[in-house]
Amino acid sequence: MSQLGEGIIEAFRLIISLDEGLLRIVFLSLRISGLAIIISTFIGVPLGTLLGLKAEKKTRLVNKLIFTFMGTPPVVAGLLIYLLISRMGPFGVLGLIYTPTAMIIAQVTLATPIIAGLTMVGVRSKGTAVVETARSLGAGQGLVTWTIIKESRISILGAIITGFGRIIAEVGAVMIVGGNIEGQTRVMTTAIVLETRQGNFELAIGLGIILLLLSFIVNSFLYNIQRGGGSSD
Amino acid sequence: MTDQQALVKLKGIRKKYDHEVLNIASLALKKGQIYGLIGPSGAGKSTLLRIINLLTPPDSGSLYFHGIPAPLNGTARLTLQRKMALVFQKTLLFRDSVWNNVAYGLRARNYSHKQIELKVGPLLEQVGMEHLAHRRADTLSGGEAQRVAIARAVAFDPKLLLLDEPTANLDPRNIEIIENMITGLSRERHMTVVMVTHNVFQARRIADEVIFLDKGNIVEMGSAEKIFTNPDQEKTRLYVEGRMIY
Numbered sequence: 001m002s003q004l005g006e007g008i009i010e011a012f013r014l015i016i017s018l019d020e021g022l023l024r025i026v027f028l029s030l031r032i033s034g035l036a037i038i039i040s041t042f043i044g045v046p047l048g049t050l051l052g053l054k055a056e057k058k059t060r061l062v063n064k065l066i067f068t069f070m071g072t073p074p075v076v077a078g079l080l081i082y083l084l085i086s087r088m089g090p091f092g093v094l095g096l097i098y099t100p101t102a103m104i105i106a107q108v109t110l111a112t113p114i115i116a117g118l119t120m121v122g123v124r125s126k127g128t129a130v131v132e133t134a135r136s137l138g139a140g141q142g143l144v145t146w147t148i149i150k151e152s153r154i155s156i157l158g159a160i161i162t163g164f165g166r167i168i169a170e171v172g173a174v175m176i177v178g179g180n181i182e183g184q185t186r187v188m189t190t191a192i193v194l195e196t197r198q199g200n201f202e203l204a205i206g207l208g209i210i211l212l213l214l215s216f217i218v219n220s221f222l223y224n225i226q227r228g229g230g231s232s233d
Numbered sequence: 234m235t236d237q238q239a240l241v242k243l244k245g246i247r248k249k250y251d252h253e254v255l256n257i258a259s260l261a262l263k264k265g266q267i268y269g270l271i272g273p274s275g276a277g278k279s280t281l282l283r284i285i286n287l288l289t290p291p292d293s294g295s296l297y298f299h300g301i302p303a304p305l306n307g308t309a310r311l312t313l314q315r316k317m318a319l320v321f322q323k324t325l326l327f328r329d330s331v332w333n334n335v336a337y338g339l340r341a342r343n344y345s346h347k348q349i350e351l352k353v354g355p356l357l358e359q360v361g362m363e364h365l366a367h368r369r370a371d372t373l374s375g376g377e378a379q380r381v382a383i384a385r386a387v388a389f390d391p392k393l394l395l396l397d398e399p400t401a402n403l404d405p406r407n408i409e410i411i412e413n414m415i416t417g418l419s420r421e422r423h424m425t426v427v428m429v430t431h432n433v434f435q436a437r438r439i440a441d442e443v444i445f446l447d448k449g450n451i452v453e454m455g456s457a458e459k460i461f462t463n464p465d466q467e468k469t470r471l472y473v474e475g476r477m478i479y
Binding site for chain 2: 129130132133134135136137138139140143147150151153
């Protein structure tokens with residue numbers, strides 16, 4: 001049987017047998033990427049909304065910086081964070097290197113510009129009309145902002161889905177700052193790299209399939225939220 | 234008419250973008266009247282509505298509500314803005330149900346759930362939209378959407394309703410429904426209405442008074458009867474007869 005076929009069988013065997021090592025890797029991946037996407041959302045959505053509501057000519061430089069950071073190579077982000085939190089770095093005293101926290105920081109660094117940038121584009125495309133309609137109906141600043149976020153929810157959820165896709169599949173940054181330590185910082189992507197290097201292609205393929213399945217489930221959930229709305233109170 | 238008698242009074246209002254779009258020496262709007270605001274494209278009609286609604290600040294001049302100068306920013310502006318409503322030329326209904334759209338302004342004013350139910354239900358019935366209350370607003374036809382937009386604007390009983398071409402691109406049946414809504418709601422609630430329209434026949438049908446604006450200036454203002462039968466200005470006559478070349 002081909003390695004791909006064996007890999008698929010191995011993947012299902014691991015899933016059905018609820019392999020402890022595999023579950024640990026899966027849950028750690030979900031915990032790290034889940035927390036990272038939540039933090040990135042809390043930073044990126046308000047930032048993107050704020051920028052989207054401002055006149056474009058006032059935010060040109062920030063826009064360019066955000067669009068640049070959207071394409072940051074993960075290894076570069078990982079290297080910078082490594083230099084900041086390594087023992088010799090300015091934040092070395094915090095002892096974050098090779099911990100899940102360091103991996104979350106790295107993933108937040110990668111996802112936040114994506115969420116902020118895409119939210120900004122979504123808000124800007126709707127911005128003026130929604131803001132003026134809300135104001136003409138007597139909405140204060142808080143309600144105006146909430147309304148624009150609600151009206152841009154398709155774009156914002158698209159931004160979150162894109163950000164999640166980026167970090168759950170990312171390997172360079174988490175490898176550098178996490179160190180791929182078994183039971184502590186080994187996530188699916190770093191495990192795939194390790195198993196491939198060791199020649200365990202079946203396990204690597206199996207992990208790849210599980211990664212895709214998880215990504216499908218999470219994205220389906222977000223997609224359903226994105227399509228929702230319109231119910232009355 | 235004194236400043237106190239007028240619901241809204243504008244004095245020396247000027248607004249310029251790349252060229253001057255509005256220059257109004259004086260304009261007073263009485264309570265409970267329906268005003269038809271007519272004039273060619275680019276005359277400054279929409280800008281005038283936006284200035285009255287405090288959405289766009291004028292470059293100079295003063296705006297008074299019940300004789301009191303209108304604040305141009307801060308909480309006081311919001312308080313005053315909440316006494317009026319503007320329905321835009323391009324209606325934007327929120328991606329939500331018809332009910333929630335109509336309830337929006339009431340929620341902004343912190344009405345209770347019970348108060349909202351008591352207001353929204355009968356209003357939707359009045360405008361013939363009760364059967365669509367739970368429909369998503371973005372699935373409505375143009376005429377239905379405009380009815381919801383007007384219902385949303387009057388739900389919180391504004392003293393002043395500003396309408397920017399509310400029947401543009403609608404078929405005759407929907408135009409009739411909207412016109413009846415506007416006149417009915419205005420009479421019933423003693424609301425002052427300012428309606429921009431390119432249709433002079435519509436202005437004649439529903440307006441008590443007509444304001445003819447051209448190149449940012451009020452050319453003439455008077456009762457609909459006078460403007461359409463015996464205007465003072467030749468320009469007005471040409472415009473209402475559809476013979477104005479611009």
